[in-house]
Amino acid sequence: MEAAVRWSGHSNEEKSRFLLVDFADSSLFLHEVDGIKDRNVTHHRVAHLSKLPSFNAFDWSRTTPSIAALGLTTGYASIVQLSEDAPPEILTTYRVKQQRKCTSIALSRESWLAVALDKARSDVCLNVYDAGAQYGAGNARTTTSPSLHALTKNINTIAIDPCDENYFASVGSVEGPFMSLWDRRRMSNGTDASNTGAVLEFTSVVDNRLKATVSSLSFAGLQRGRLAISSSLGELKVIDMILSNETFVQQSQYAPTNPYGGIAWTSNDCVSETRVIQSPNQDIGSGKHNVKQAIAFDWMASDAHVVDQGILVLRADRSLDVVRARHTKPIACVTARQELSVAEHDMQYLKSVTASQGDARDPSPTYVSAPAETEVTRMLAPSTMQRDRCRRGYLFDSRKNAEIVRGDWQLQRLWEIVERFHSQASNSGMVYNNVDLSYIGVAGIWSENLGNIFRRTYAPHDLSFEDMVVGLNEALSIPQFDGERTDFPEHRQLCLAICGWKFTSEALETECQELIERGLYYQAIVQAVLHGEKHMALNLFRSLTRSKFIQQNGIGALLASDNLNEAQREMCLWMSADTDDLALKALLTFLEKGDWRDVMKTNYLHLGYRVALGCKYLNDTELSGFLQTETARAIRNGDLEGILLTGLGEQAMHLMQTYLTRTNDLQTAVLATAFTNPRCVDDVRWEMWKEVYFQQLQSWRCFGERARFTVQYNRMSVSREGKSMIQSPKGQITLRCVGCQGSLARTDSRYVLGKASDSSIVAAETPNAKGPAAQTGTVCLKCGRHLPRCAVCMMWLGTPENARTRTPGTTGAAAAMKGFLSFCLACGHAYHADHAMEWFGKHRECAVPGCKCACGVKSGYTVNGA
Template sequence: MSGVRLEVQWSPVHPDKFITWGTEIFLYEVASLKDATKLACSKVSDTTAANLLATNSNHHYVKCVDIYPQPEPDILLAIGQANGKVVLTTFGPTAFDALGLTGKELVPRHARQCNTVAWNPVDSNLIAAGLDKYKADHSVLLWDVLKCPHHGDGRTGMPSVSYQHHAASQALELARPVAELGLSETAHSLAWFNTQSRSLIIGMNNKHLKLVDLRDSNKAVNSTPTKAVYGLVVDPHNDHQLASFVENQISVWDTRNFEKPVLTLIHSKPVIKVLWCPTRHNLLGSLLRDSTSLHLHDIQYTVVGNDEVEPFVQEQSVHPGTANNITSFSWHPTHENRLLTIALSGTITDYVVFERITINCSPNTEIVWTHGRWILKLINDKVAVFNSLDDILVIFKRRALNDYGLKPELWQNGDLAEEESLKNLWHWLYLSRSLVEDGSMRGVDSKLPGIRCVLKIDSNETDGSEMISKPWVDLGKSINTVRIYRSENREKAMQLCGWKFDKESSLTSFLDRLESEGLYTRAAAIAVFNMKLRKAIDILNRAALSQNKQQLPSNLNIVAMALSGFSDDRSSMWRELCLASRSRLSEPYLRATFAFLTAEADNYENVLNESGVAVEDRVAFACTFLSDVKLNEYLKQLTAKLTEEGDLAGILLTGTSSDGVQLLQRYLDVTRDVQSVSLLAVRVFPRELLLDSRVQNWIDSYRVLLDAWRLWNQRAHFDILLNACSPNDKAPQQIFVSCNFCGKSISAQMQGIIRNRGAYARLGATSQKLKMSSCPQCRKPLPRCAICLVHMGTPSGLQNNNSMNSNGRSSTANNKMAEFSSWFTFCQSCRHGGHAAHMTHWFREHSECPVTFCTCRCSSLDTAREAASIITHIARVQQ
């Protein structure tokens, strides 16, 4: 079939059948792979196969084909040939034989090529054919296939003998079309409108489009000059919109404004076919010559006021998966975004276009996206895959449900953090607060001080450190010593770092705890930093025998052997070999250990800059071995570095200060963890820092997040913690009953009058129940009860019915809430209401509002029966 163009077309009424044609016409049926058992089937996708049902090879020089558009069990084809004939044919015996349609030939008066043929989608007995130019003939012929009498009987489908002579005598009359258009013109393409059965659009003479109403075929309804006269297609969703092409240009037209195309699409290659998608609005598919892909144009109209803005187009290229050039494609009539393609090699592909999807994430961490035109897919916490999503909102919500940040003890919140840095921070905050509360931080003006605050670095009030020469006790008669520095503030700083080793037993217990946690290299390094070389060797030897060998370096026993050969001689071979091999060690604590043992002239840069060593250990080491000047310089540099990185370990240095706010803001910028920074601020920051605009922004954002998740309980506890930071600040009243006329709070005015009446009662005035029928501010009457028609005025809340007891003091035993039956009750829809007891009684027997002419069914707006039972229960309890 080289040199012959292959075409493919879905049946418009059979969702599982399609045809292909070139020199022959083939009929296929699509089935799932498991059902495709015939030998003539071929795989067209990963899930479907095409079974060859029939072949029609009786017609040659086929130029165009169209399928009968009405739902019939069989397929009827209209074939346009090179000689201008339009032949109706089927695949074997069908129901169309009885109608005399099979084999019918519609022949023009003069032979010329048939360029296009199309069934009318509404009046399916009409068929239009577009022909080449002939100077004395028309190029568009309209045929009514049912006006011809039967060519045979209804039983056999064969011509009857008695009818043959009569049919031959009327052959010339039967062959005449019902309408003719385009005298001495060429019809390159044509298309019917989907809802206007007598309207036709024709591309003629390579120079204009004609819109014709066949009720008056002598006059074109509308026309426009253009060279884009090929491949005319009408949008199945919009009769006003059509498309055509010429060379590498596609034109989209609107028949209501036919002077010029509303959109022009330019391609790099000539266009050979365009088709509107029948299942998607405004989606146009196009195929270019010598291309292995299809181009999709999603045309979006925008209307501003009464003016139409130029359409916006989203373009997409899809590759059905064939390596050969595609020669044709066809959209499925009903399955969304499904199409068939046929390649030059004859390969057929059944393909579904996966569109760009819109993904939205709700505040409740629900993810929803579009799946086609009619389906939305959702993932929420009820789906198993949801828990595997590494989404920060999922983590936030899980923490909030576990009361993260709300636990009474700070260290308990660290255990819920699910992150090592957060866990260490909460535990350090608990340690710092404990040291302040037990008096270990006397003289420090902060409830949660940092290292810089304790050492008074920012105030430049250092107390001067004492230098001490400490020998290596494990080296026997060693003459070399290590210089360390001691002061009261340094001791406090080391306590904040967890290095509180005032006794030998405290160091031993600390190292034992590290070993129990599997932190052998850290324990060995801290032992060396405290001049306990033999203890470090024992720790490494026990680590080599540990059961968790897969989590530890395999050469710990060799490292222990290397430590045992330590010599304080600066020119020894041991020191030379350690300097050469230190960088090959994988454990940062081991590298820091040998960096300390091989340091010269108190230069501990390799220890202090070892990033794998915990910040608290590096700071404690600096507080031990650095002079005051070097210590201050190092801590300032380390603070700046940790703040820039947003490392929470920097809170050890800043404490709860303005520098700590800056560090947390940087942490928020890096991680977006507004939950942790808000809870940390509320739990540990002093009141003056809570007033910082950045902190207020954190708190407001987290409150909004809790509200969006509807975690009202967690939000209430969060507000309680926030209010506890400012006990003198009372939250303003948020809900009150207001007057319809002046808008003032009626309840607030009542409370003031109640207090005055209470004062009068304490002076001996006669106490009486307070009743009001008007607004205390503007004196306008209050609404009436819809049942009893009495002005509502019994105040809700505490009634101060004071009386004098025998001692002359007011008795508070009679203070009680106002009777619930007298409370204000309103429908939130119609705004009618009355006393609670009256409304409850009314809605036990009625569903509509008691106000005349009001048809509001107040009781059906919510669970009224349950509400009524609750109201009745409350009333009984008060009685």
């Protein structure tokens, strides 16, 4: 440590002072603050204290301004009396058995002195003395017996909490940024290794990616448990801790267990919040030096009721400034335009940095309390991504959805499964004898669970579930089951069809070629082997090695062998350990063990392959247990691939609820479950999800996308008889009078804001609604109020303009649109459509005098010459 700064605990509004400590010169500089404005501090020197013994550590008494504690280079600790007019006087000196460097020192309000020394094998490193009893006697004394001590390596810097002086913190040496929080009440004067008063241990209290160490440490003094730390890289961090009021933790037989192993959590002390006030200097590794890097700091005394507390920071160039640490968290929100707004007490414009500038450094201001740029991007990404997907057509087309979410394998697998469900259910493909089995998952087919049978049954019937499965297999031309001996072969075949199993060699070859085109070479080989087509797998391997897509690694010889010897099995084992391709790992595991059951115990293949393997090679009891376990796991974890097991029925709603809680992806949850709500499922959660999603669409200004959602969803929600299963929505777009909110339609006097109108709102007849004005449509038939005037021609909107001439050559849709009305949703002013086009073809702002609304920019009109 080169220098330090200490704020006077006796400062007030009239006189504020602080000390600058120069360890190289062993001198102190007393300064008085003239004024503080924003971050700038003006001050002048009051006194210069020199002729002090050489010291490495310093602390200033909070109760007596003339008392200071010095940690000497010899390892001794001295209590010194300071004076502006006289030389310093040593009151008490504390010696140690083995001389070594004193690394840190701290003096409490109750005159307890904590001294940290370099580590030694034969002596303790942390001593606590009762200094009040020593220097209070009035004569110089020397002592060697500490009141308390502990064995620890964290002796680099010590700080005592003024709000509760039972607690003090110490940080580690150059080995790493370790920190311990101590409770003096738990310490003793024993020398055994079990003697420890540490209540919290931190293994990396600052950013240690560039081998940083802690340079300064200080408690706030206004809030119990609030601690600030600075590192050798200039990082400034604030840690808020919750400290127990009890000396010892009350042991309880009902103490919570520790899910990470070890003993139960019984401590009442914990960390509540950690904030980075100033980010570390990222140029240290490149040899550059930042003269504005923080090297020391101290908290400034202020009113505990203010919004934030100041921290006096000493920079590398010996300049001083003030940064703020808030007592409460700032309020932040994301606007409809995806702008992050933060409510702060004092904000100012710094600079604008765009991505095109190519600045390699972080564009955020250096000394602003803000999260890193990558963290803000991560927080804003989900909402922005869902909005972009919506505008790209993320709706009910499963194939298009899978293409939009390409790169997110979980969402991609979801839409592949939904597409398979949808193609099987098209043209009543899953309806047999007036019973609809569409969108039922593998678990539902195997357990014969239809879900809401009343919504899936169109007419009375007396067939069993097994009869319906047999009839469906015949209708879908599914061949006989060939696999493990079972009592339910038809169930297994239907489950395999739901999994996407290929029952013909031509379909299997087509599937393998599609996988090869997607770059999934070993997965194509596994697909062939899984179907029992080894010759097809060998042909694929031969063509891929000749085309240099995969390397010749001996897999072909292993595939061609019916039985592997011990050396070949060992080769499969080490090849599986060396590769990162999960499909190749699964293939090598099968070749080594010779049983697909061993492959199913791993996660090398995704759930669809493992379920198909279970239907093919497990007996009935094993298959039932496997499906129940995987279904429960998928619902518990919110695994979207579990839709293959649950289908899109009632269990899918539970799965989507967990997925929604985990990811906040309401968009996918609504779109995927819309295929069966309300046709097959009656769940009130879906209506709530849909309404919230509509609100999101409104905030994104995706009005067209919302309309397409409504239209396509209404087309899907139709019964087998062609009747709509949802209530007709009330009119959402209606021209209404701004005076009485009544509809402007002549024949529509029944609804006002979607509700039945009463006589007090809709008048039967008004004087202004009579005569020619009422016939032209320029006044409201209910309250007699006029329509707005055109901001350009000042005529009432809706008035026929016989004198207006059409532009020569304008025909069709362009000519028809000129007769419509145009309103600005921002300022509310109205235009004739052709007048708006003419005006905003030359101007950007509204035509109404005094209105500065940029209607032309918001409406998308093109300004000539712009």
